[in-house]
Amino acid sequence: MIYTLTTNPAIDMNITSDTISTEHVNRTRDAVYTPNGKGLNVSFTLKHYGIDSKILGFFGGFSGDYIVREADKICPVMPVQIDGITRVNVFLTTPEGEYKFPNAGAEVNRAKQEEMLSLIRGLDDLECLVVSGSLPTGIDPSYYDELVGVVREKGAEFVLDISHPHLRELVEKQPLLIKPNDEEVAAIFGVDVKSEEDIVSALHAIHDAGAKNILLTLGGDGAYFFNGEHVWHANAAKVKVLSTACAGDATLASFLSLWLEDPTLVEPALTRAMATGANVAMSAGLGDFALVDKLAQSIRVEVVE
Numbered sequence: 001m002i003y004t005l006t007t008n009p010a011i012d013m014n015i016t017s018d019t020i021s022t023e024h025v026n027r028t029r030d031a032v033y034t035p036n037g038k039g040l041n042v043s044f045t046l047k048h049y050g051i052d053s054k055i056l057g058f059f060g061g062f063s064g065d066y067i068v069r070e071a072d073k074i075c076p077v078m079p080v081q082i083d084g085i086t087r088v089n090v091f092l093t094t095p096e097g098e099y100k101f102p103n104a105g106a107e108v109n110r111a112k113q114e115e116m117l118s119l120i121r122g123l124d125d126l127e128c129l130v131v132s133g134s135l136p137t138g139i140d141p142s143y144y145d146e147l148v149g150v151v152r153e154k155g156a157e158f159v160l161d162i163s164h165p166h167l168r169e170l171v172e173k174q175p176l177l178i179k180p181n182d183e184e185v186a187a188i189f190g191v192d193v194k195s196e197e198d199i200v201s202a203l204h205a206i207h208d209a210g211a212k213n214i215l216l217t218l219g220g221d222g223a224y225f226f227n228g229e230h231v232w233h234a235n236a237a238k239v240k241v242l243s244t245a246c247a248g249d250a251t252l253a254s255f256l257s258l259w260l261e262d263p264t265l266v267e268p269a270l271t272r273a274m275a276t277g278a279n280v281a282m283s284a285g286l287g288d289f290a291l292v293d294k295l296a297q298s299i300r301v302e303v304v305e
């Protein structure tokens with residue numbers, strides 16, 4: 001069984017407004033509220049493609065209750081209840097572009113962190129843990145080492161989609177897959193990926209450091225995948241972007257939905273990943289995936305090394 005762990009879930013509030021200003025009341029419209037957080041988005045997308053997973057995370061207050069109730073209609077949720085209130089993240093679309101306001105998140109104390117470690121230790125069917133998103137207040141980055149330690153004790157694999165600088169050390173623990181973007185590769189691994197040559201050498205460096213597989217996403221420039229043998233590139237579908245929130249999570253999950261079961265399916269997995277990510281970017285939240293097949297026709301995957 002795949003489990004996703006969202007250390008810092010959120011209700012996403014997507015709203016739209018005219019040009020914002022400090023000089024007047026900024027009335028907003030078209031509010032869409034969705035139960036989210038990066039790992040939850042992965043589970044929801046996996047479900048869309050017929051792959052079961054279970055959701056782990058820290059949840060609290062009315063917002064935590066709402067997320068657990070709604071998410072549980074899609075995938076089983078195993079919550080660790082915290083005392084604070086799960087955050088609400090705001091995504092504001094204006095004529096000038098998209099503003100993203102993720103909140104720091106409610107504190108998760110040490111007792112709750114240990115409760116999560118015990119919960120994972122007790123999972124008899126854990127095959128792969130996908131750890132996604134930021135750390136809330138109260139959790140030290142060394143918690144990732146503890147999580148990975150438990151996963152390893154159980155002989156399971158782990159996938160990381162985190163932006164924390166500690167990712168640099170965590171790759172030495174040989175994650176099955178990491179999914180950085182170009183900014184994270186620059187900030188965490190200190191490599192500016194401007195040309196394909198830079199990208200290929202960065203992928204080799206990250207693989208040599210320990211990551212077994214790397215899915216590098218580059219927004220409008222598509223994505224690269226490296227499995228230690230070959231490097232593939234897929235272009236990005238051209239779409240009218242409404243909100244990029246959730247697109248990266250959907251890209252990761254849709255790739256995993258084929259590749260985890262059969263690692264030789266890189267080409268169809270990348271095609272599905274790019275089409276799904278693009279479709280998600282066209283709507284608030286994850287949307288309905290309705291255009292994935294159509295968008296997939298515009299995706300070309302090539303082996304570049």
Ligand SMILES: O=P(O)(O)OC[C@@]1(O)O[C@H](CO)[C@@H](O)[C@@H]1O
Pocket residue numbers: 008010011012036037038041089102132133134135245246247248249
């Ligand atoms: O603060 P984090 O955990 O990095 O990101 C949280 C978040 O922005 O990521 C998702 C989109 O990827 C949203 O559903 C959610 O609000």
